[in-house]
Amino acid sequence: MEELTNAELVVRARLHDQDAWREIVRRHLPLLWSAARTAGLREADAADVCQYTWLTLSESLHRIREPAKLSGWLITTARNEALRVRKVRGRELPVDLWGPPEADYPGPEELVLDSERAVRLWRAFGTLTDQCREILRLVAYAPGLSYQDVAGAVGVxxxxxxxxxxRCLAVLRRRVEAEVSV
Structure with a gap:
């Protein structure tokens, strides 16, 4: 099944081929998870977004006009649902007050340094083009995707x-380095 294109998998899934469905899920689950987590959702909400996206796909499979662009369809659906969930839930971050404390919790110096690095990285990341940000997100959060899947998802x-x-990585690297020298 791995050698089949998305279009071929969609055709087979429309014919109720369970192996095709399994391959679609295997191939695209990291993408959906990435789209949900990138929106800033908690793990449980991200799982709900993935589940919603699969349900929507099963209900809409016969209406997908361009099966070859399945990756893009799934990402768009997951991203839209993630944004809707985030809007409904806000940015609440529940804390487990009754659970055990974190083991090996970093010291204040490490937290400050990590925070500063993260701020520089995300500030530089935010200056990239939409296309670069999307490519780097997919490569980072869904490393198992083929070049064909990533290219189809971003339209390259x-x-x-x-x-x-x-080029995107080189620009990001230069911008992070520029942040350090300021």
Whole structure:
């Protein structure tokens, strides 16, 4: 099943081929998880978004006009649902007051340094183009995706994806370094 394209998998899934469904899920679950977690959702809410997306796919499978663009359809559906959930839930972060304390909790110095690095990285990341941010998110959060899946999800020709990703990383690296020198 791994050698089949998304379009072929959709055709088979429409015919109730369970192996095709399993391959669609295997291939795209990291993408959905990435879209949900990138929206800032907690683990349980991200799982709900994934479940919602799979349910929507099962209900809409026969209406998908371009089966080859399944990855993009799934990402868009998951992203939209994640944004809806985030809006409803707000940015609440529950804390387990009754659970055991974190083991090996970093000291204040480590927390400050990590926080500063993260701020620099995300500030630089925010200055990238939408296309670069999307490519780097997919590569980071869904490393098992093929170049074809990532290219289809972001609308870049497969042959250009590697060089585009390299340019995006180089720009990010330069911008982070510029942050350090300021």
């Amino acid at each position: 020709p497969v042959g250009n994806l590697g060089s585009t990703r390299s």
